[in-house]
Amino acid sequence: MTSMSLPPGTAPIKRQFLLSSDALPAVDDDAAEGSTTHTGTSRVDVADTDTRGTGGRKKWTKAQKKEKRGANKGRKFDKVHDQLELCWRVANGKICEHGDECRFTHDIDAYLAAKPRDIRFPSIASISDVPPFIIGMDEDNSTANDNLSSPEHHTSCPSFAESGFCRLGLKCRFLGAHAKRDASGAIMLVEDEEKRAHTALSTTELNFVSADTLKLLRSKKYPKPITDAYLKELEAAKEDSNVTEEDVALGEDNLAIQDDTLPISSELIAKRTGNSDPSAQTDTPDVLIRVQEKRRLNWSGKSYLAPLTTVGNLPFRRLCMTLGADITCGEMGLATSFLSASASEFSLVRRHPSESIFGAQVAGNKPSTLVPTAEVLGREFGDAGGIDFVDVNCGCPIDLVFKSGSGSALLDAPAKLGKIVTGMSRALGEIPVTIKLRTGVKDGRNNAHKVMLRAATEWGVGCITLHGRTRQQRYTKLADWEYIKYCVDAVRAREADKGLSPIPIFGGGDCFSSHDYWTNVSSTGVDGIMIGRGALIKPWIFTEVKERREWDISSRERLQLIGKFTEFGLSHFGTDTTGVNTTRRFLCEALSFQYRYVPIGLLERLPAKINDRAPTFKGRDELGMCFIIETLLASPNSQDWVKISEMFLGPAPESWSFTPKHKSNAHGEESQG
Incomplete structure (x- = not known):
């Protein structure tokens, strides 16, 4: 039976999976693209620099602020912290140089008594096609102290599993994976020295900027000799009455673009690519790289x-x-x-x-x-x-x-x-x-x-x-x-x-x-x-693309990818309370796009089109109860995305909330985790 009655622009889902022929509302990817940055502030806010070129932000008038409200023009995501915050040095078994003046607690027992029970991070093998989908996802109200005395409550820390140590120490929400109590009751942090040495280069993130660099930039003392010379060159060229503004700009509108037969001399090409006579630079400490000497990008295929x-x-x-x-x-x-x-x-x-x-x-x-x-x-x-x-x-x-x-x-x-x-x-x-x-x-x-x-x-x-x-x-x-x-x-x-x-x-x-x-x-x-x-x-x-095929990915495989993303998020953002809920936020961001995927096994014809709007549908029932999770993964309700995050990250704190970039996906004013 066909779905010819579906309106144009609707994904051609087989009739046996349709719950309604009405397509879901179209999402505004343009508005979503410009609504929020990685920091949680509006991208349009930070993009609107002042006209004097000082790099400062414009101050919004009251009317402008009112106009910008709503439609997700400025989503905010506050960090979630532990009820009692432990000094990070003490958390890693070190001595805090601030002593009693430290603004964080040094009382480990009090911290662990207030800290929630460990999260059970699931392994790929524990993801199933039947409820509850994640084996061992139940939670109780016990505390972190119980994690170190209850061997049956085993967990896995993504950071420790990957690199052999956890930089969050006692603050980690997967503490039981790398801590234990000795005979005297003292807590010992465990490290896998062999794995740490073996994976040091393959797991350590790159491109950290130093505090000294940031300090030089803030004080405007960072050395930029190439920039200074180039801007002086442009300024001097502007003042040269024999050189036009367009010529200085390295590309006038009448330059061989309209006339393909107009030759471009090698001197002009050298001038416009910044290539000067290399012999003139022999004794210069900073010799400019010629275009021909730059790294070639062999990206074909x-x-x-x-x-x-x-x-x-x-x-x-x-x-x-x-x-x-x-x-x-x-x-x-x-x-x-x-x-x-x-x-x-x-x-x-x-x-x-x-x-x-x-x-x-x-x-x-x-x-x-x-x-x-x-x-x-x-x-x-x-x-x-x-x-x-x-x-x-x-x-x-x-x-x-x-x-x-x-x-x-x-x-x-x-x-x-x-x-x-x-x-x-x-x-x-x-x-x-x-x-x-x-x-x-x-x-x-x-x-x-x-x-x-x-x-x-x-x-x-x-x-x-x-x-x-x-x-x-x-x-x-x-x-x-x-x-x-x-x-x-x-x-x-x-x-x-x-x-x-x-x-x-x-x-x-x-x-x-x-x-x-x-x-x-x-x-x-x-x-x-x-x-x-x-x-x-x-x-x-x-x-x-690599395998030149269309992948009818199963709900279990999709959950495994979500688990892998969660693991990577915890390794990057951290495994403490703040890192867990930052990972939760970006998982929900990802799910706000992934719910739009329609399994190709439900479609009457291929290939699927990116702009087709899906009607409401149910998942397949070919593997027992897997249709439940396939249906859940297709939900446009942001509260369901939070539920999916809880399979991997435990219950969301009461103080945590998620507002989607696509406002139409939020049920009510705000989705509460």
Whole structure:
């Protein structure tokens, strides 16, 4: 029996699984994308820097604050702490130098008496297809003291299991896995020295910024010689009456873009890529890297996880790596925030060793902020294992990002963009600069091909990614892959004319299956596809792409991936009360996208489409009671996402709440855990 009665744009679910033919409300991915940062504040708040270029925030008027309320424009997530907070030094068996003046308690027995009982973190083998799905997920009201005297209450600490020690010590909510009482009743913390030594390099996160670096940035004493020289060069060129503003900008609008036959001299190319006579730099301590000497990005055939606001954090990227992703990029960071020494902004460049190719993405609106940011990133993280590339965001469509001259606004300012990319390329040395674009700003006025030609042949970028929609379209229309092909063909022809080695070009937009991926690769000539929303809804898309198949993933397998994400989150955010509930928050963020996945075994035809809205449906009953969990995983109710988190992280505290990025998914004003 078919489902021809379903309205257009509705997922074609087989009739036996339908509970209602009414499709769920459409979600606003654009609003969600701009609503919240990794820190829990509104991204539009932090993007709206002042017009004087000082990096400060505008002060909102009372009317502006009122206008911004509602619709998730400023979600806040307060940290959850222990009822009685133990000094972290004492928690790790060390002596606190503050003694009695320490603001945290040193009374271990009192702390353990108040601390809740350990959480039982489930192993993959304990996940089943029948209720309660997670074996041993029951809880009682006993305390942490009971964990050390009741061997039957065994738990596993993800950090200890991975690296052989737990940095949270007694504060860990999985304490029983690495602590015990000796004959005298004293608590002993356990370490696995062999595992700790064996896994030191494979588990330790990379790209930590030092306190000294932050201090220098705050005091504006951080040395930036390349930036200083470059900005002086631009300023001097402006004052030279014999050089036009457009020429200084390293890319006038009339430069061989409209006329493909206009030759570009080697001197002009050298000038516009920042390549001067190398002999003149022989005795200079900081010799500039020529574009030809930069690291080549051999990315053909590789899959690329897009930089994703909020959800694209280190645990999620790590999960995608286990599922087959090749290239990852941190969440978009603001140049002004890096320069003002924001610790939360620097956390965006944190890298896990499993991320084999990793880059940082930055956004800004002028060379005076983006070039020094590039120099700081290159100096701090330029060694092997730091960052492999720095991406300039030229595609963010959010209103206040756009209105500040950042993101997709740079598409209409190619002269400025040329200054930015060329300066960043100089400042980064061997590290390549990449750019991510949209097709244009307004519908019917695509200009990405012009920007791409200049970027590939003059500015020396290492890779170009083109999202197949304009800024005006946001996600309301299908990606224009025909225009992406046009741009690829134009760039390849220009590279051949100039005798330049081709750079990787990635496309993006609406990729939701292996079929989508390989069809668009073969029809457009792109080197690969950057996957964003497709990975948010089904992270296993990278496995599908690698194996060139559609994966009818089971509910048990999906729960296992949720468990793995939870494990990675605890390793990253910490296993104490604060870390557990931070992990819970980001798990719910991930589930706010994953619930939109419709199991392909329920569909009448393939491939599934990313923009199809699902009617309410029930899961399959092929393995006893597994339909319950498959149905639960498809719930749009954020309270159900909290229930799923409790399978792995124990009951949510009464003080903890979760408000989704997509407001329509919140039942009531606020979802309470």
